[in-house]
Structures are given as structure tokens and as C-alpha cells.
Amino acid sequence: MNSNYPIMVKLEGKKAVVVGGGKVAERKVTGLLDSGAQIVVVSPEATEELIRLASIGKIDWQQKPFSEEDIHGAFLIFAATNDNELNQAIKRSAGDLQLVTIADDPEGSDFHVPSQIHRGRLTISVSTGGASPTLARKIREQLDHQFDERYEEYLEFLFLARQRILKEVKDPSRKRKLFTGIVSDEFLNSQDLEADFLRLMQKNDV
Ligand SMILES: C[C@@]1(CC(=O)O)c2cc3[nH]c(cc4nc(cc5[nH]c(cc(n2)[C@H]1CCC(=O)O)[C@@](C)(CC(=O)O)[C@@H]5CCC(=O)O)C(CC(=O)O)=C4CCC(=O)O)c(CCC(=O)O)c3CC(=O)O
Numbered sequence: 001m002n003s004n005y006p007i008m009v010k011l012e013g014k015k016a017v018v019v020g021g022g023k024v025a026e027r028k029v030t031g032l033l034d035s036g037a038q039i040v041v042v043s044p045e046a047t048e049e050l051i052r053l054a055s056i057g058k059i060d061w062q063q064k065p066f067s068e069e070d071i072h073g074a075f076l077i078f079a080a081t082n083d084n085e086l087n088q089a090i091k092r093s094a095g096d097l098q099l100v101t102i103a104d105d106p107e108g109s110d111f112h113v114p115s116q117i118h119r120g121r122l123t124i125s126v127s128t129g130g131a132s133p134t135l136a137r138k139i140r141e142q143l144d145h146q147f148d149e150r151y152e153e154y155l156e157f158l159f160l161a162r163q164r165i166l167k168e169v170k171d172p173s174r175k176r177k178l179f180t181g182i183v184s185d186e187f188l189n190s191q192d193l194e195a196d197f198l199r200l201m202q203k204n205d206v
């Protein structure tokens with residue numbers, strides 16, 4: 001079996017079409033909301049939450065059965081109806097450069113949606129390649145405790161501190177020491193990141 005190749009995709013401005021308006025479609029749409037994708041849902045019926053999202057303009061709900069033109073220009077396609085023949089037909093009508101996931105056919109899909117944790121700039125995703133979504137969820141729940149809310153602010157600090165080190169520090173060994181120094185429990189638990197960072201910079205001054 002060939003293994004899947006994980007990447008983080010930027011979806012801003014790209015069209016993502018979700019076919020179906022049930023529980024599964026809702027979960028996929030919820031996962032897309034923060035990506036900046038242009039989300040289109042095609043389904044004669046939709047859950048209350050999908051209807052709410054359409055009413056506030058977060059998604060474009062096409063209230064009708066699927067037809068082939070619905071996926072024109074789509075980058076990602078989610079075939080998430082409860083009709084497995086139709087889900088397969090959606091895959092067949094997509095072009096080679098369109099990525100399709102079929103809710104009831106992991107083997108026939110171009111991609112899977114992993115279980116995810118987001119802490120600001122940190123993303124942790126867990127995939128079992130369709131073997132057991134329940135295990136993916138269980139592992140995600142374990143990591144949820146380990147990587148708690150502190151990581152959001154910490155990641156923002158790491159980002160800014162790293163930019164500063166890249167700009168101000170030329171010596172490669174000092175740079176390495178600083179990169180290692182900021183990735184530590186001391187900084188994760190710091191009450192004053194700015195002061196602790198300045199101290200670290202001074203300590204490693206040459
Ligand atoms: C292949 C994949 C395709 C895709 O959808 O991308 C797929 C396929 C299928 N899921 C099924 C069932 C369930 N899926 C979940 C939950 C999640 N499913 C997700 C992803 C994926 N599911 C992709 C592979 C992920 C991987 O393994 O790496 C998660 C991680 C992410 C998300 O959906 O956003 C999200 C957890 C989010 C979280 O909590 O963190 C639960 C549990 C629950 O709801 O708690 C159940 C019921 C229990 C069970 O069946 O295990 C069925 C059977 C349907 C049927 O019975 O007919 C199929 C189809 C099949 O297997 O044929």
C-alpha cells in the first residue's frame with residue numbers, strides 16, 4: 001500500500017464544494033470555515049447549522065440536487081451525500097486536477113480529512129488513512145490535553161522571536177542556541193515573554 005503524503009494547503013479564495021447537507025457535510029464545512037475558502041454546499045436539504053451559516057453569508061447554499069456544473073472551478077470537492085452511487089458519480093465527473101473525497105469510500109478518495117487540533121499557528125493532525133476515524137479522534141483528544149491553550153500565545157511568541165533572531169543574529173551557532181533556547185518549558189510557562197527573551201538574547205551575546 002502506498003502511504004498518504006501530508007501537506008498543509010492554503011485555501012484562501014479557492015472554491016470548495018460540499019455535496020450533501022447532512023451531519024457529515026456539516027462537519028466538513030465547519031472544518032473549512034477558518035480557511036478563507038469560498039464554500040459552496042449543494043443539497044436539496046441542509047442541517048440547521050448549515051442553514052444558519054448560509055443565512056449569515058459564510059457559505060453559499062445551492063438548494064438543489066447535484067449536477068455536474070456545480071463542481072466547475074472547484075479545487076476541493078466533498079462527496080458527502082447518503083447516495084453512494086451519486087458519490088461515485090461526483091468523483092467521476094471531476095477533472096484530474098480536482099481533489100475529491102468520498103465520504104463513504106476512503107480507498108476511492110484523493111484525500112482524507114484528518115482529526116485536528118489548532119492552537120493559533122500550531123496545527124496537529126492525526127490520520128489513520130481511513131482505518132479507524134474513531135482512533136484518530138481518540139488520539140486527538142489525548143493531544144488536546146497535552147497541547148493546551150497556552151500554545152496559542154506561545155506560538156505567536158515563537159514566530160516573532162524567530163523573525164527577530166533571523167534578522168539580528170548572524171552567527172550560526174548563536175542562532176541555533178537561541179532557536180533551541182526559546183523552545184523550552186521556561187518560555188512556554190513564562191509570565192513575561194519579552195523580558196525572558198531579552199535576557200536570553202543578552203546571555204547569548206558575543
Ligand atoms: C476516510 C475518512 C474520509 C473523510 O471523511 O475525510 C472518513 C471516513 C469514514 N468515517 C466514518 C465514520 C466516522 N467518522 C467519524 C469521525 C471523523 N471522521 C473523520 C475523517 C474521516 N472519516 C476520513 C479518514 C480519517 C482517518 O482515519 O484518518 C474525522 C477524523 C475528521 C472529520 O471528519 O472532520 C472525524 C473525527 C474528528 C474528531 O473528532 O477529531 C466517526 C466518529 C465520530 O463521529 O466521533 C465515525 C463513526 C464511527 C466509525 O465508523 O469509526 C465512516 C463510516 C460511515 C458509515 O458508517 O457509513 C467512513 C467511511 C468508511 O470508512 O467507509
Ligand SMILES: NC(=O)C1=CN([C@@H]2O[C@H](COP(=O)(O)OP(=O)(O)OC[C@H]3O[C@@H](n4cnc5c(N)ncnc54)[C@H](O)[C@@H]3O)[C@@H](O)[C@H]2O)C=CC1
Nearest residue numbers: 020021022023024025042043045065066080081082103104
Ligand atoms: N466521512 C465521514 O466522516 C463519515 C461518513 N459517513 C458517510 O457519509 C455519508 C453522509 O452521511 P450523513 O451526513 O450522516 O447523511 P445524511 O443522511 O444526514 O445526509 C445526506 C445528505 O445528502 C443530501 N443529498 C441526497 N441526495 C442528494 C443529491 N442528489 N444531491 C445533493 N445532495 C443530496 C441530503 O439532502 C442530505 O442532506 C453516508 O454515505 C455515510 O455512510 C458517515 C459518517 C461519517
